[in-house]
Amino acid sequence: MEFRGITKAFPGVKALENVSFDLKAGEVHVIVGENGAGKSTLMKILAGAYTCDEGEILLEGKPIVGNSPKVSMELGIRMIYQELNLVPELSIAANMFLGHEIKTGPIVNKGEQVRRSRAILEDLGLQTDPTTLVKNLGIGTQQMVEIGKALSTNAKVLVFDEPTSSLTDSEIREMFRIIRLLKSRGVGMFYISHRLEELFEIGDRVTVLRDGKHIMTDDIHNLEMKQIIEHIAGRKIDTLYPHTKKKIGSPCLEIEDLSGERFKKVSITVHSGEILGLSGLVGAGRSEVARAAFGIDGYYEGSVRVMGKRIPKKSPDKAKRAGMCLLPEDRKVEGLALSLSIRENTVVSSLSDLNPLGFIQRKKEHTTVSGFIDRLNIATSSMEKLTRFLSGGTQQKVVLAKWLLSQSKIFIFDEPTRGIDVGARNSIYELMDNLVAEGAAILMISSDLPEVLGMSDRICVMSGGTVVGEFDKEQANQQEILRLAFSNV
Ligand SMILES: Nc1ncnc2c1ncn2[C@@H]1O[C@H](COP(=O)(O)OP(=O)(O)OP(=O)(O)O)[C@@H](O)[C@H]1O
Ligand SMILES: [Mg+2]
Known part of the structure; x- marks a missing residue:
C-alpha cells in the first residue's frame, strides 16, 4: 500500500503535511518520531477513523475511495492498538468473530466459531482454549487474541501502534515470533515504537516523521542507531545519558x-x-x-x-x-x-x-x-x-x-x-x-x-x-x- 501526499490539520496543529511513503507485502516497516509527530494520526487515517484533508491511499495500486472503518476492514487493513479493544466478559472465540459472526440462518454458530478460533490460535502456535473468557487472560495473550482476530478476516496490512509497552519480555519474544510468521506469509506490517532497540530486531525499513512531515525512509541496514536518533530529534545528541556521578550523601x-x-x-x-x-x-x-x-x-x-x-x-x-x-x-x-x-x-x-x-x-x-x-x-x-x-x-x-x-x-x-x-x-x-x-x-x-x-x-x-x-x-x-x-x- 502507499500513502500519497497525506495532509491533516486539527484546530491549531498541522498533524500531517504532505506525507508519502509505501509498505511492501511481507515487510515490517517501522515508523518512529517524536511524541505528537503524527504517527497515530496517519494510522487512523489508514484505518478510516479519520479522514485526511488532502492526499490519497493506494492499496495494490488502486486508490481507496470513501475510506471508513468498515471499508478499510473489508480491504484487509487491521490495527492492533496499545489499548486493546477486546470485550473482557466474552470468550476468545466470541471476541474473534465480533461483528462478523458465523451464522447458521439467524443463529450464531458458536461451535464453528470455537473450531475456527482454535485453528487460528494453533496456527499462531498458541495452546489457549478459545472458550476462555478474555478477562482471565494476561495482557500478552490478549494481544495475541487481538492479532488472531485480525487474522480471522484475512488481513493484508497490519498496524501495531506501540504494542510492547505493557508486555513482559517473553510476551514480546512471542509477538516477534508471530510477526515473523506473518511476514513469511506476505502480510505487510507497520510497527510504531519508541523502543529503538526493537526496530533493529524486527524492522526491514524505517520511516521517520517529525512535526507531521516525512523526514526519511530507508533500509534499516543502511542506518545506525545514532543517525536514527538524530533524524527523530532533528538535532545532534552527543550523549543520550548525560548523568555523571555526584557527591553521595546520607x-x-x-x-x-x-x-x-x-x-x-x-x-x-x-x-x-x-x-x-x-x-x-x-x-x-x-x-x-x-x-x-x-x-x-x-x-x-x-x-x-x-x-x-x-x-x-x-x-x-x-x-x-x-x-x-x-x-x-x-x-x-x-x-x-x-x-x-x-x-x-x-x-x-x-x-x-x-x-x-x-x-x-x-x-x-x-x-x-x-x-x-x-x-x-x-x-x-x-x-x-x-x-x-x-x-x-x-x-x-x-x-x-x-x-x-x-x-x-x-x-x-x-x-x-x-x-x-x-x-x-x-x-x-x-x-x-x-x-x-x-x-x-x-x-x-x-x-x-x-x-x-x-x-x-x-x-x-x-x-x-x-x-x-x-x-x-x-x-x-x-x-x-x-x-x-x-x-x-
Ligand atoms: N483528536 C484530536 N484533536 C486535536 N488534536 C489532535 C487530535 N489527535 C491528534 N492531535 C494532535 O495531532 C498531533 C499528532 O498526534 P499523534 O497522536 O498522531 O502523534 P504520535 O506521533 O502518535 O505521538 P505519540 O508518540 O506520543 O503517540 C499532536 O499535536 C496531537 O496533539
Ligand atoms: Mg501515537
Whole structure:
C-alpha cells in the first residue's frame, strides 16, 4: 500500500503535511518520531477513523475511495492498538468473530466459531482454549487474541501502534515470533515504537516523521542507531545519558525487609545525590514495592524511612509531606486529569510552592510551564490545551513535568520514559541529573536496560518478588542483569 501526499490539520496543529511513503507485502516497516509527530494520526487515517484533508491511499495500486472503518476492514487493513479493544466478559472465540459472526440462518454458530478460533490460535502456535473468557487472560495473550482476530478476516496490512509497552519480555519474544510468521506469509506490517532497540530486531525499513512531515525512509541496514536518533530529534545528541556521578550523601529513603502480597523481604536504600536503578522483568514486583513504600498499598512486615524518619503504612499524604513522590507506571489512570489543561495539570501539585503569598502568581506559573513545554518539546499549540487532545507520549510528558516541578527530595520514577520520544528522554535525563546534583535521591524503576545502565549509579535487580543482586555502575553489564532478572521467576 502507499500513502500519497497525506495532509491533516486539527484546530491549531498541522498533524500531517504532505506525507508519502509505501509498505511492501511481507515487510515490517517501522515508523518512529517524536511524541505528537503524527504517527497515530496517519494510522487512523489508514484505518478510516479519520479522514485526511488532502492526499490519497493506494492499496495494490488502486486508490481507496470513501475510506471508513468498515471499508478499510473489508480491504484487509487491521490495527492492533496499545489499548486493546477486546470485550473482557466474552470468550476468545466470541471476541474473534465480533461483528462478523458465523451464522447458521439467524443463529450464531458458536461451535464453528470455537473450531475456527482454535485453528487460528494453533496456527499462531498458541495452546489457549478459545472458550476462555478474555478477562482471565494476561495482557500478552490478549494481544495475541487481538492479532488472531485480525487474522480471522484475512488481513493484508497490519498496524501495531506501540504494542510492547505493557508486555513482559517473553510476551514480546512471542509477538516477534508471530510477526515473523506473518511476514513469511506476505502480510505487510507497520510497527510504531519508541523502543529503538526493537526496530533493529524486527524492522526491514524505517520511516521517520517529525512535526507531521516525512523526514526519511530507508533500509534499516543502511542506518545506525545514532543517525536514527538524530533524524527523530532533528538535532545532534552527543550523549543520550548525560548523568555523571555526584557527591553521595546520607540515606534519604530506606526500605527495610519489606514484605507484601507480591514481594518478600525487600531492602533498598537510596542516598542523597544518587540514582538507583531498579531493574527486572515486568511482573518482578518492582512497582508493588514502590507503591507500598509510598503508601498507596499496604504491606505485611518491614519499615520505610524517609530522612531517617519512619513513615507509617498506607499514608501517602505523610510520605508526600516527608518529601517523597511517586511517578506511577499507569499514568493515564493515576497521573493526569484529562479534562484539565496542560498548565493546570503541571502546576496542580506544586501550587503552594508557586504561591507563597496565597494568590495565584500567574506570571511565574506561566514562565514555569512554558519552560517545560520548551524543554520537553511538548507538542501543543497552547498550554491551555486540554490534555485529552494530546498524543499518548505528550500526555506522559505532562505528568513528568508535574513531578519534576514538585519540591520533593525523593523521587520514585516508575518507567519514567515509557512511550516518550528519544529527544525528550534526553531532556528528562538531564533534569534527573540536575535533581541529584541538588541533593535529591532517585529510585528509577525501568525495564529499559540501556536506560538503567546509562543513568544509574547503582543497580538493584528484582526477580520473583525479591532483590536478587546489586551492582555498582562500573561492574554492571547487560548479560549479568538479565541472568539475575530471570533467576527467580
Ligand atoms: N483528536 C484530536 N484533536 C486535536 N488534536 C489532535 C487530535 N489527535 C491528534 N492531535 C494532535 O495531532 C498531533 C499528532 O498526534 P499523534 O497522536 O498522531 O502523534 P504520535 O506521533 O502518535 O505521538 P505519540 O508518540 O506520543 O503517540 C499532536 O499535536 C496531537 O496533539
Ligand atoms: Mg501515537
